[in-house]
Amino acid sequence: MFRYRFATERLSLQRSLTMIVPGLLVLVACFAIYVTMLMRGIDEQRIRVEHDTYLRAAQMSNLLAQQMEALVSGLDYALKDLANSYQAGNKLGFEEGVATMQNTFPEGTITQISIADARGTLLYSSLGSLRNDGQVASIRDRRHFTVHATGTFHGLYISDPVFGRLSRQYTIQFSRALYRDFEFAGVIVLSVSPRYLSSLFHKVFDNSSDVVMLLNQDGYYLARSLDEDQAIGKHVPTSRTFLQDPGKTHGTYETTAALDDIERYYAWSRVASYPLIISLGLDKAQATTESEHAITRILTNNTIGGILILIASLWISYLLLQREKSVAMLTDTARRQSAIINHFPGGVLVEDQDGNPIVANQTLCRLLALDINPDSLTAHTREAFRERAPQGMLDWIDQPLPPTAQDIDGAALGLEYELPDGRTLEIDRIGLDAQAQHLGTLWLLKDITERKLRERKLETLATxxxxxxxxxxxxxxxxxxxxxxxxxxxxxxxxxxxxxxxxxxxxxxxxxxxxxxxxxxxxxxxxxxxxxxxxxxxxxxxxxxxxxxxxxxxxxxxxxxxxxxxxxxxxxxxxxxxxxxxxxxxxxxxxxxxxxxxxxxxxxxxxxxxxxxxxxxxxxxxxxxxxxxxxxxxxxxxxxxx
Missing domain, CATH: 3.30.70.270 (Reverse transcriptase/Diguanylate cyclase domain)
Structure with a gap:
């Protein structure tokens, strides 16, 4: 009897294993495929975030380069006007021009306006005194004098920050040559405080870890919105693209700054008409925080879900796939999907093949000013859904794709729509297709109003x-x-x-x-x-x-x-x-x-x-x-x- 029972249990175990093992192998294979697809999706999300961050940095660096061109052009225009007055012997006009320059900019911006003769000896300084250590000050050993004296540079020369012998502080020298009867007669120099340029960059960012740098064509810091005192007199590594390829006008790179040990996404642009470079860095940790939090939540939820599915599958297989366990697994899966949708950092709307809403989250209702429970939307047709929404809030749902829309495998990404209340939404429309059959549409909405306001502010400052x-x-x-x-x-x-x-x-x-x-x-x-x-x-x-x-x-x-x-x-x-x-x-x-x-x-x-x-x-x-x-x-x- 004992032998019969043992043989029967062993046969039953063999039959169960024959049913369970193939099922487990299929389950493991499916789970591996699912994890692979999930990680691929996460990698693609990170790539999109990185691309969007680089794009935003490039746009901002280009606008700042335009603004810097306008600023330097204005300084150059004023410097030429002062040079003309001085060479014409118009002493009153020259002094009035100096006063106008100093009054136009914030106090401390224009550190000094000076004139030196052909030997580099100072003839005039807006600081008053021309003596340094009891002798008349000279700049004949300064590069912003020698490049003009030797004729190796023509036009407006912008120097590295140098320590002034009269001003006793670091300044950037904007210099032009003076000529008398077509012979070199000296230079006129406008000394600008790097702190003024850094203060302009401070106005761009709210985030204290983002940085803007102004560099000359040799890579030396002229101004930096962060750690300026440490940057003066130093230069960026020679491996930077803008130093290796002088013909390139803009570009991007990722690195950890030696000054503050912060890893950033950088975009740089050359300032048109001048040997200057704007390099703008966005803190990588700050730029990817929201995305990484979302990814962490997704990984956590999917890890928990995967474990639960695996346990449920083992349990169901052990009980010979009982119907009750199958229903429980499907219910758990539906709950997890609902949790993912409700925790998604944006509005989510899913429509069936006829365009009627079947899934929505609370964030969608908030973005569209709908004071209703999102679950109640699934009982409406598209027409009834539009009637429930305030006027103009759903006009985007029927609009054709603009020519600039990014179409990737049937998905229109990055559409922008301005709501009647002034807010701006970024909308992704993704077609849900399977085996050449249209199953519906997924809409993802995100409020980008603050980002658009910052972009418009930068554009206004530049133009x-x-x-x-x-x-x-x-x-x-x-x-x-x-x-x-x-x-x-x-x-x-x-x-x-x-x-x-x-x-x-x-x-x-x-x-x-x-x-x-x-x-x-x-x-x-x-x-x-x-x-x-x-x-x-x-x-x-x-x-x-x-x-x-x-x-x-x-x-x-x-x-x-x-x-x-x-x-x-x-x-x-x-x-x-x-x-x-x-x-x-x-x-x-x-x-x-x-x-x-x-x-x-x-x-x-x-x-x-x-x-x-x-x-x-x-x-x-x-x-x-x-x-x-x-x-x-x-x-x-x-x-x-x-």
Missing amino acids: RDSLTGLTNRGAFMNALAHLPTHHLLHGPDRQPTPAAMLVMIDIDHFKRVNDTYGHHAGDQALSHLADILRVSLRAHDLAGRLGGEEFVLLLPDTSLAQSIDIAERIRLAIAEQPAHTDAGEVSFTASFGIATLSSPPNPETCLEQADSALYLAKRSGRNCVCYWSQDSGKPVQSTSAT
């Missing part, structure tokens, strides 16, 4: 004049350089219209306004003139501020006669409408110079012609309009007015 709100010099010159050729005046063998006209405006005796009413009132007068331009111009015209009291207009599809009428109308408005300032009403006039943009376009020539016409207006008594005559090849005063 707008902070005082008047008009287009700044760099953005205006960029628009002028990229003006479509159909706006330009062609030669005599082609149609003479439409044309594009350039109008330069300069306030008459603006120094008197500042001296009489103060610089704050002068700033208000500049803003008043900008308001007149905005009211007077057409929708397709462009107004910009070149610097100081000098403004410029771009008038597409405009003839010379029309541009003169527009300029006269603006001139009368300026003369007849005083500016209301804190110091009282301030009346002033302005002079105008007009030039025609020809084809092929030559912005520099057009600017010179408009400037010559403006100079004639100044010599003709001011408060008038002059234009460059294409026939006579010289400026002419206008005699017409409207």
